[in-house]
Structures are given as structure tokens and as C-alpha cells.
Amino acid sequence: xxxxxxxxxxxxxxxxxxxxxxxxxxxxxxxxxxxxxxxxxxxxxxxxxxxxxxxxxxxxxxxxxxxxxxxxxxxxxxxxxxxxxxxxxxxxxxxxxxxxxxxxxxxxxxxxxxxxxxxxxxxxxxxxxxxxxxxxxxxxxxxxxxxxxxxxxxxxxxxxxxxxxxxxxxxxxxxxxxxxxxxxxxxxxxxxxxxxxxxxxxxxxxxxxxxxxxxxxxx
Numbered sequence: 001x002x003x004x005x006x007x008x009x010x011x012x013x014x015x016x017x018x019x020x021x022x023x024x025x026x027x028x029x030x031x032x033x034x035x036x037x038x039x040x041x042x043x044x045x046x047x048x049x050x051x052x053x054x055x056x057x058x059x060x061x062x063x064x065x066x067x068x069x070x071x072x073x074x075x076x077x078x079x080x081x082x083x084x085x086x087x088x089x090x091x092x093x094x095x096x097x098x099x100x101x102x103x104x105x106x107x108x109x110x111x112x113x114x115x116x117x118x119x120x121x122x123x124x125x126x127x128x129x130x131x132x133x134x135x136x137x138x139x140x141x142x143x144x145x146x147x148x149x150x151x152x153x154x155x156x157x158x159x160x161x162x163x164x165x166x167x168x169x170x171x172x173x174x175x176x177x178x179x180x181x182x183x184x185x186x187x188x189x190x191x192x193x194x195x196x197x198x199x200x201x202x203x204x205x206x207x208x209x210x211x212x213x214x215x216x217x218x219x
Contacts, residue, residue: 021059024049025073028066033175037067037119064124071120071131077106078138085145092149093202096167097194099142104171104190108178139164149201156203167197 028045035044042063046053060066081103085095120128143164149155155163174189 017059024056024059025066025069028063029070032067032070037063037122064122064127067119068123068127068131071123071127072134073110074107075131075134075138077110078103078135081106082138082141082145086141091154092145092147092152093154093198095145096149096155096201097198099145100167100171100194100197101190104174104193105186107171108174108180108186108189139168142168146201153203155201158201163201170197 024045027049028040031040031045031048034040040063042053042056045063045066046056049056081099084102085099088095088098090098120131123131143160146155146163147160150157150160170193178184178189
């Protein structure tokens with residue numbers, strides 16, 4: 001019985017292949033971050049993994065495939081953060097905080113492509129179209145979330161699209177300056193940026209100005 005249990009829980013050949021492919025992409029992403037996408041060659045990636053370039057081609061066809069997977073990984077993280085935010089039973093502002101916390105923490109923990117993530121034009125046209133379409137869906141979902149906060153009064157009235165672009169623009173730029181060996185952990189960055197954005201977008205109670213005194217009439 002024990003042997004049967006063990007055999008049914010061993011990773012299949014396809015699962016082992018996916019694990020190796022994920023490790024390859026992770027290592028390649030680190031090379032992109034260190035050297036830049038354009039300056040990194042398949043030879044560099046193979047050398048960093050300690051394998052031959054021929055072995056790499058068993059898992060990916062070219063550098064663009066690796067960069068594409070980095071972008072799609074980011075999109076999957078964004079979609080998961082949107083889902084958690086929408087499932088949160090709170091105000092629009094609290095949902096926004098949930099999204100920012102979840103996205104930043106997981107983005108830094110699982111997506112290490114760094115500055116290469118701005119090289120979207122390096123992708124093949126069909127890859128770029130797929131990445132942009134998925135990214136646009138995430139952006140639209142975040143705008144809807146912010147608009148919901150404006151509607152429920154937890155977020156100050158304003159331009160939901162501009163707010164969304166500001167949030168995502170700041171988040172997407174984090175890997176260009178974040179250092180895993182630095183003193184700022186993903187959790188600290190996520191909490192700090194969540195506070196910055198939520199404090200800036202939070203609705204303030206309207207203040208009632210003191211009534212103006214009428215000037216005294218001269219005698």
C-alpha cells in the first residue's frame with residue numbers, strides 16, 4: 001500500500017518538465033535583470049544554469065519565449081490579486097489596499113525579470129498582443145475597483161483611470177530598483193506603497209467653514 005501511495009504521488013514526466021522549465025525561466029529572468037534583455041544571450045543563460053545551450057532548446061525556442069513567460073507570470077499575479085480584492089468584503093478603498101498588498105508582495109517574490117519587463121517591444125507581435133490584451137483586462141478591473149470606491153464614498157471623487165495608471169505605473173517600475181538582498185523586504189514595500197496610495201486616494205470628510213462675520217456698520 002505504501003509503495004502504491006508513493007508511486008501515485010511521484011511527479012509525472014510532464015510535471016518534472018514544467019518544474020525544470022520554471023527553474024530555467026527564473027534563472028533567465030535573473031540574467032535579464034543583471035545584464036538587460038538585449039545584452040543577455042542564450043549562452044549566458046545556459047552558462048548560469050550549468051547546462052549546454054542545446055539543453056535549453058528542449059524547453060524554450062528563444063529568448064523571446066522566456067521574456068513572454070515573465071510577462072505572463074506578471075499577468076497571472078495581477079489576475080490573482082484582482083480576484084482576492086474583489087472577494088474581500090470591504091469598501092472600495094479596502095479592496096484597493098488588498099490588491100496593492102497582494103500584487104506587490106507576490107510580484108517581487110515570484111517575478112524577477114526586473115528592468116527587462118519594460119522591453120515589451122522585444123516580444124514577437126503575437127506574444128505582445130496577448131500580453132497587452134491580458135494586461136488591459138487587469139487595468140480595466142482595477143479601474144472598476146477604484147470607481148467602486150468612489151461610488152461608495154471611501155475613495156475621493158476623481159479620475160479612476162488616472163488613479164489606476166498611477167498605481168500600476170509605480171508598481172511595474174519596482175523591479176527596476178528593488179534589490180532582493182537589500183533592507184526593504186517585499187512585505188515592507190507592499191505595506192508602505194499601499195499606505196501611500198490609500199492615504200492619497202482616501203475620501204476626506206467635508207469640512208464646514210466657519211461662517212463669515214458681517215462687517216460692523218458704522219454709526
